[in-house]
Amino acid sequence: MAKALLALEDGKTFWGESFGAQGEKAGEVIFNTSMTGYQEVLTDPSYKGQIVVMTYPHIGNYGINEEDFESRGPQVEGFVVREMSCIASNWRAREKLEEFLARHGIMGLTGIDTRALTRHTRLQGAMKGVISTVDLDEESLVAKARASPGLVGWDLVQYVTCEESYNWEERTKDLWRPWGSKPGDRARYFVVAYDYGIKFNILRRLTDAGCRVTVVPARTPAEEVLAMEPDGIFLSNGPGDPEPVHYAIENTRKLLGRKPIFGICLGHQILGLALGSTTYKLKFGHHGANQPVKNLLTGRVEITAQNHGFAVETERWEHPDVELTHINLNDQTLEGMRHRKLPAFSVQYHPEASPGPHDADYLFAGFVALMEEEKKHPFAIKGK
Numbered sequence: 001m002a003k004a005l006l007a008l009e010d011g012k013t014f015w016g017e018s019f020g021a022q023g024e025k026a027g028e029v030i031f032n033t034s035m036t037g038y039q040e041v042l043t044d045p046s047y048k049g050q051i052v053v054m055t056y057p058h059i060g061n062y063g064i065n066e067e068d069f070e071s072r073g074p075q076v077e078g079f080v081v082r083e084m085s086c087i088a089s090n091w092r093a094r095e096k097l098e099e100f101l102a103r104h105g106i107m108g109l110t111g112i113d114t115r116a117l118t119r120h121t122r123l124q125g126a127m128k129g130v131i132s133t134v135d136l137d138e139e140s141l142v143a144k145a146r147a148s149p150g151l152v153g154w155d156l157v158q159y160v161t162c163e164e165s166y167n168w169e170e171r172t173k174d175l176w177r178p179w180g181s182k183p184g185d186r187a188r189y190f191v192v193a194y195d196y197g198i199k200f201n202i203l204r205r206l207t208d209a210g211c212r213v214t215v216v217p218a219r220t221p222a223e224e225v226l227a228m229e230p231d232g233i234f235l236s237n238g239p240g241d242p243e244p245v246h247y248a249i250e251n252t253r254k255l256l257g258r259k260p261i262f263g264i265c266l267g268h269q270i271l272g273l274a275l276g277s278t279t280y281k282l283k284f285g286h287h288g289a290n291q292p293v294k295n296l297l298t299g300r301v302e303i304t305a306q307n308h309g310f311a312v313e314t315e316r317w318e319h320p321d322v323e324l325t326h327i328n329l330n331d332q333t334l335e336g337m338r339h340r341k342l343p344a345f346s347v348q349y350h351p352e353a354s355p356g357p358h359d360a361d362y363l364f365a366g367f368v369a370l371m372e373e374e375k376k377h378p379f380a381i382k383g384k
Helices: 038-042 097-104 114-124 138-147 200-208 222-227 246-255 266-274 362-376
Strands: 003-008 013-020 024-032 050-054 078-080 107-110 127-132 166-168 189-195 211-217 232-235 261-264 279-295 301-312 322-328 334-339 344-347
Touching: 003 107, 003 138, 013 097, 013 138, 024 078, 024 114, 024 138, 024 279, 024 301, 038 050, 038 097, 050 114, 097 107, 127 138, 166 200, 189 200, 189 362, 200 211, 200 362, 222 246, 232 246, 232 266, 232 362, 246 266, 261 266, 261 362, 266 279, 266 301, 266 334, 266 344, 279 334, 301 334, 322 344, 344 362
Parallel strands: 024 050, 050 078, 078 107, 189 211, 189 232, 232 261, 261 344
Antiparallel strands: 003 013, 003 127, 013 107, 024 127, 166 211, 279 301, 279 322, 322 334, 334 344
16 A cells, blocks of 8 residues: 545645555545445545545445445545455455445545544534645645635536436335335336436435436426426435536526425525525535434434535525424534425435435335325415
């Protein structure tokens, strides 16, 4: 392994050893608190533009398999761990983590104190950083970190969305099916999903729920989506700052009240912006599979998987027809909302549980129920 250096924009540096690809890469340094699921983390498009630090110390022990991808390949800018396992021991493993990252040109860093790095970013906030095996001068690398673009004001969706529309048919491979669906069941609902960086397991869950799904690029005009005559519209997760994704906000405004809408993560933020709110950057974001969220409609607490660095503003936003439905119990930020008159709702977290708990699977059933109600009473649900 070659010597490697991670430098942060505030001047803090961390020495370690590289694995995977070598070279130099910049990104926003954030931490993820999941104990498992590193393959899903690596391939989640919401991490585009970020260097991910895993707080769990031993990573890579079960290798990489062919089933747990959340996109077509890794999306992170860099991957930082305390100890990278040289042994991959799992019956599904097809290659080692180091081999996987090297094959895709992703830089890894091992052998550093990830507890110290996590504590530093918790106290100081997520910040720009650079990993390098070619420039090991601390001052030089800190300067490069400060000069890197960061996430604010940058449309990252354009780098992760699909180029052309496609149909999705794959279902969840495990035996646990919350709605009792079986392979071969006839899809009752047609959903058009906007791809802002959509995760494969979201598509699997929609298919499990009885939906036939067509995925469209992020810039697809609202008029084109409506011409497809879907039963519902899904706004997907995705990376970075939502406010520069102006085309998605404008399309969502045109779709409100026309068809049932369900948004997750970036899709939740896009819906909030379309309804007149603003968004702001969180200090260090929510990244992990153990975030507590309270459902204000039922009083129940859900343990959720999350991956976002921005949130919808609520303190200065008053919309008479928007009801807040979920809050984060760690920092009281908005985690869910619904429109009282229009068929639209969204959550900030990831109910598809990949990786993570299944507490929020009911949201997919809720989307199906909204589409069913729209079929039965189309005028009543639109307030006409």
